[in-house]
Structures are given as structure tokens and as C-alpha cells.
Amino acid sequence: MEQAGVQTRSQARQEEACEEEVSLAAIMKFMQTQSERQEELLQEQKVQLQEQSERQEELKVQLQEQSERQEERYEQLQEALQEQQRELQLGMQRQLDAFVVEMKEEQQQFKEEVYGELQQQKCEVRQLKSVLVRVL
Structure with a gap:
């Protein structure tokens, strides 16, 4: 019986050690899984950052x-705008030149008219003088 008790205790210790090993293995597996997941997330973030950097x-x-x-x-x-301003200035200059030419023509025409009237008046004065000389 004692032997059965020792065997039972030994078996219980073995089972306990086995459970601890299984539990430790499960913890190690869980930690490994977490580590892998974190690595995956890190890689995803790196990819996203790279894509974002490329987009930027x-x-x-x-x-x-x-x-x-x-x-x-x-x-x-x-x-x-500069071309339009040049064209506008040229247009205004042409208009001004045309106006000056027109004014000169009118001035010349006016001079001719005044000269013609003056000549006519001189002629009339001469005629009046000659009439006056004859009368006197």
C-alpha cells in the first residue's frame, strides 16, 4: 500500500510536472503568437508609412x-498684358498722329482761306484807292 501511495504521489508529481510543461508550452506559444502578431502589425505600419510617404x-x-x-x-x-498695352499705346499714338495731321490740314486750309480773304481785301483796297484817286 505504501508502494501504491508512493506510486500515486509519484504519478501525481509527474502529472503536475506534465501540466506545468503544457501550461508553460501554452504560455510560450501564446507569447510567440503575440510576438508574431506584433511583428505583422509593425510590418503593416511600415508599409502604410511607406505608402503614405510615397503619396506625399x-x-x-x-x-x-x-x-x-x-x-x-x-x-x-x-x-x-504688355502686348495689349503696346497695342493700345500704338493705337492711341496713331489716333493722335491722325488728329495732328487733321489739325495741320485744317490750319493750312484756314491759312489759305485767310490769305485768300486778305488778298481779296487787298484787291478791294486797291480798287477803292483807285476809285478814290479818280474821284480826287
Whole structure:
């Protein structure tokens, strides 16, 4: 009986040791699983960060391109505005030149009319003088 008691105790210790080993193995397995999961999450985060970084770089490039296009457009508009201003100035200069020519023509015509009237008046004065000389 004693032997049966020793065997039972020995068997109980073996079972307990076996349970501890199983429990320890389960804990190790759980820790391994957790470690693997954390590694997976870390890798996913790295991938997401890399993708986000790439998207940001793409956006940066797009923004730079857009900025360059806007700068080109601004320069084109500046050139167009300067061209319009030159055309406007030329148009105004042409109008002014035409006005000056017209004024000179009118002035010349006025001079000719005044000169003609003056000549006519001189002629009339001569006629009056000659009439006056005859009368006197």
C-alpha cells in the first residue's frame, strides 16, 4: 500500500510536472503568437508609412508641377498684358498722329482761306484807292 501511495504521489508529481510543461508550452506559444502578431502589425505600419510617404512625395511633385504651370500662366498673362498695352499705346499714338495731321490740314486750309480773304481785301483796297484817286 505504501508502494501504491508512493506510486500515486509519484504519478501525481509527474502529472503536475506534465501540466506545468503544457501550461508553460501554452504560455510560450501564446507569447510567440503575440510576438508574431506584433511583428505583422509593425510590418503593416511600415508599409502604410511607406505608402503614405510615397503619396506625399507624389503630391509634392504634383504641387510643384502645378506651381510651375501657374508661374508659366502668370508670365503668359503678363506678356499678353504688355502686348495689349503696346497695342493700345500704338493705337492711341496713331489716333493722335491722325488728329495732328487733321489739325495741320485744317490750319493750312484756314491759312489759305485767310490769305485768300486778305488778298481779296487787298484787291478791294486797291480798287477803292483807285476809285478814290479818280474821284480826287
